[in-house]
Amino acid sequence: MRRTTTLFGVSVLVGASALAGCGGSRSGSESGAGNSAPAVAEITMLQPEPSQGLDPNLAASDASRIPMAMMYETLTERDASGKLIGALAEKWESSPDGKTYTFTLRDKAAFSDGTPITAEDVKFSFDRMKAGEVMKGLLSTLTGVEVVDPKTIRFTLAKPSSVFPETVGRPGSAGILSKKAVEAKSDYFVQPTATSGPWQLTSYIPKGSATFEVNPGYPTPPKIAKIKYTFSEDPAGHAAALESGSGDIANIGYVDAERLKAGGVVQVLQSDALAPLFWGWDRSKPPFSDKKVRQAIAFAVDRESRQTACWSGTGGITYGNILRPWDPNYTEINAYRTASRQESVAKAKALLTEAGWVEGAAGARTAKGVSGMADGAPFKVTVPYESNWPAAGCHVQVLQQNLKEIGVEVTPEKYDPAAYWGDAAKGKFAMYHGGAGASGSADLYQNWFHSKGSLTALTTHLDDKSIDAKIDDALAATSPEGAGAIFKELEQWQADELPMLVIGYQWPQVAVGKRVKNFTAPLDADSANLVRAEVG
Amino acid sequence: MTAKTMVVTTAPKAAVRRRMPLRTAIGSGLGLLVVLTVAIGPWVIGKDPYAIDIANRFAGPSAEHWLGTDELGRDVASRIASGARATALIALGAVGIATAVAIPLGLLTGFLGGWVDLVVTRVVDLFLAIPSLLVAIGVVGVFGASVTTTVLALGLSYWPFYTRLIRSAVVGIRSRAYIDAARVLGASRWRVIRTEILTGLAPLVLLQTTVLLGFAVLDEAALGFLGLGVQPPQASWGSRLAESREFILAQPELALVAGVPIVVAVFAVNLLSDALRDRLDARRIS
Structure with missing residues (x-):
């Protein structure tokens, strides 16, 4: 009977949502266990689909910024204590009047296709950001980007700014792109390749999941080699997945967090954020x-x-x-x-x-x-x-x-x-x-x-x-x-x-399965936290 | 020769006491419970369904709160009773709209036939090709979620198959001999429709309306669950289901309490409509 099936269907939907992310391989599995192949540290994250896309000039929501931060690295980032440190940049200095900043790139930094990250790529990325919706306000005082040499880039500002190094470290949005790769494909951002972040996107199934694998050219390679990124927006379903062990990292509801914390099933990480x-x-x-x-x-x-x-x-x-x-x-x-x-x-x-x-x-x-x-x-x-x-x-x-x-x-x-x-x-x-x-x-x-x-x-x-x-x-x-x-x-x-x-x-709150170690802060801060994490 | 008159007397038969079938009794009992909840529930419970009491959230059942409290410390029983009214209003409104559209259209197409029948029936077929819940979601999407929109959305999603049903019944009645007789006797079309066809349709309308009420309760719940029905803080059975979903792992009793009234109401309506069908089914009676 149609009406009967309607309610039944709703029940099934609830169940299906609750089980979202339960399918597929056992998350965090050590692939290759039992044979001679090296173990691959793999985890499953449950996150909303980046429905705004993966173009940092267009996508500003956390749903997009989290995967973008995994794929596109910035010049600066914050360490575990919140201190601003270099990411792709090895160092930077400002002029005495605070209007010029010069960044030196790390020697070994490379895109996921192996090509080195150069000052030309940085210039291309910032010229693009200046014209884009997401960063143009933050970069309104940026008047010039000059390539000094292949590893040195100079930014000129109309007014002094003490926060410019922080601005160029905005996770996801201020990511450095490969000029060659972006210009080669008009639909580059559908499934970006040759990316600068700790992981590269290897598959993307709309309404389903994405897979990220480690970028071998990243200066400090992450310990988690593979991340299955399942698209899901149901906090109750995330809690169920974490509880059953079929998910490793996810946002969960506050009531579920209290319950899971009390049961010692997962780690619940919160940070005192200015949100x-x-x-x-x-x-x-x-x-x-x-x-x-x-x-x-x-x-x-x-x-x-x-x-x-x-x-x-x-x-x-x-x-x-x-x-x-x-x-x-x-x-x-x-x-x-x-x-x-x-x-x-x-x-x-x-x-x-x-x-x-x-x-x-x-x-x-x-x-x-x-x-x-x-x-x-x-x-x-x-x-x-x-x-x-x-x-x-x-x-x-x-x-x-x-x-x-x-x-x-x-x-x-x-x-x-x-x-x-x-x-x-x-x-x-x-x-x-x-x-x-x-x-x-x-x-x-x-x-x-x-x-x-x-x-x-x-x-x-x-x-x-x-x-x-x-x-x-x-x-x-x-x-x-x-x-x-x-x-x-x-x-x-x-x-x-x-x-x-x-x-x-709102304190960002992320539930993390017990197997994931050294994950210290919520996801939306930066992918740096994920880079430091490992499967133990 | 005297005529003999034989008087045959028979002992009076004991009155046959017809027992109410079990399902009718259960349906009536549950239906009465639902009706009482709608009619006097909020008054009997006597709590403000909107009053929050944060210090007392997720409290269990007690003399103060018969069904406990929800995530904002509101009295669950009063929200169920208050929600019953919203759900009943939506169900009755939606079925009312569907009936008001379906009866004239069904009569028109079934009785007149010809190109009117052709055009209207094709339009109905077009609507039947779209799942009714999808139509409802579309209407809510265009006009925004509210009680009024939900009534309209469900009403508009029910009229096509209801119209089809009425049309088929009218076509059947139209070919009966007593309709021809009425015409031969000079009855006007309006008189035939009014006195013969509508009278013949009454049992079907009564039955279909009852069945649709059950459908409407379920669909209100589905729309509410999807966040497209009655909007918070107003309560309805569907919205209670949606509100409890967030806490389904930590406080599953909230979802259970939200779902039980829906099951009871639909079960009651289904049992009663079955009983009504048996009662009105002429062949079965004969």
Whole structure:
């Protein structure tokens, strides 16, 4: 019966999802065991398909950046302690005025086809990045790329930048490409060959899986020789695969993580990353054009509840800061921390009343003398969130209950993820949910707060010349202390002004099977963590 | 000669007590449970289905929370009862739309025949070539997910085969002798349709509507599970199933509690429609 099979089909789908990645060879198998062939360390990763493709100029999502970081190496990268070190670059130096950077490439670095990586390839890659969507904002001050000799490349900037070595190490996006290989094939990025990263792509089955094998020309060859990269987006299925041993590395849900950690089945790696979760808003019109309203919301949002409910207690929370405590420019701000929930609600209500949103029947807030709003208009807001992000749905539902306490009606709206950020950039949303990552204070303020920042239109929507000038000054500062003083000032300013409301952080969380050793940090940081890992 | 009158008397027969078939009894019992859940469930439970209690998330069944709490500490029983209303509304709405489209079209094509029948039947055939759930997903994709869209989506996915069914029945009834008799007696087309054909269709419509209700509950669950039905935080049985999926390994009881009402409702509808079919099947009765 058709209808009966519908439900049965759904059940089968659940089961199939849960078992995703279970097929194929035993992950991490030592191929050749039992015969004389050398053992091949192999693991299975369960990750979303890179649906945006593998062109670093077009693909910006983590789903694409993770495999791209495995295939395309950058000039710099971070080591296990977070220190910036050379990747393809052996060393670099800057001119005294901070406008010129010269990088020297490693002698032995080669693409996977054996051809050496030269300064010409680096120039080609950066000229391409300057014209591409993903990196053009970050490289907006880059005015020239000059080949000094086959192993030396010089970058000239319009303004001094202390963060340029960090920018050229952006995993996946700032990868170095083979000029010869890219120019030889118009469809090169369908299945890229001759790549600079630790692994090379050897097969790609759409909607199925990809296979990566080690790049023999990589300067520090990874110990894991082969990676089966199964496309899957089901965190519950990933947990089941990790538990059964048919998967080795995957993102899993927070509830499953707690369960698996308690059972000692897998290692769950989290890192205190600067990956703010925030509420964005349209400050060009009421109600959020009024700072008091924004501050009222900041008081009303119950950060602990959100963290407990949506992240099983993991990840950080903040009452004013955006930067994390490990950032050298961090100074604790507790602008919206109170002694109790009752006090927070009382402060929020008082601010709303001051802003002209008076309490009416059944506690609902209505406008009274609010500029741009008719008297009696209710305080109602539709809050969209990405439909493919379960935690976002959870956040909005917690927000709905939090704001109900102060008389603000929130209607959650599940939104098409493909259109979400485009519409956020166009200013279609009065208030919306967001989350993104930054590497540190310079990256955050340059790309989220500067009018020319790559993420400004998606986050703060700022177009303020005085803020731009401060950020430019911080980036051009010749001493870390000079830059730090400005970043601290900006941090205080945003906590008061609230161009966006940061409420916490999503800590990248990766579950790793017990056989994988020395894997120390989440995947989306860089493939360097995977390079250091081994099958034990 | 006197006439003798023989009076034959018979002892009164004990009234034959017809026992309700077991499946009808079970179907009625489960159906009543579903109806009561929809009608008075939220009132009896008396909890706000949207009120979150983070400190009490994933709590087990207790006197306070009969079926425990979910991932946000909301009362599961009240969300099931509240979701029952949304699911019932969607099922009834969808079947209502399908019936409202199918009966006039089926009557028109079956009774008039000719080019009207040809054109409409080809259009119906075209729609029948597309899986109904795919039609529903398409409608939700275009108009966005909501209760209204789900009703519309399911209604639009049901009308083609329902129209086909009605048309076939009308063609069968149209050729009966009593229809010819009515015509000969001067009854107008409208009168024939109204008094003869519609009356003849009534059992079929009743039966098909019941069967479709079961289908609609399942399809609402499927759409909800895919995230295309009722949107959170509003509850429906399908959306509860989707919400519980994330925790299916850690808290499997949530998925179980979300699935049981769907099974019960569909099982009840199926048993009742079988009973109804037996009751209305003239040949079986004769």
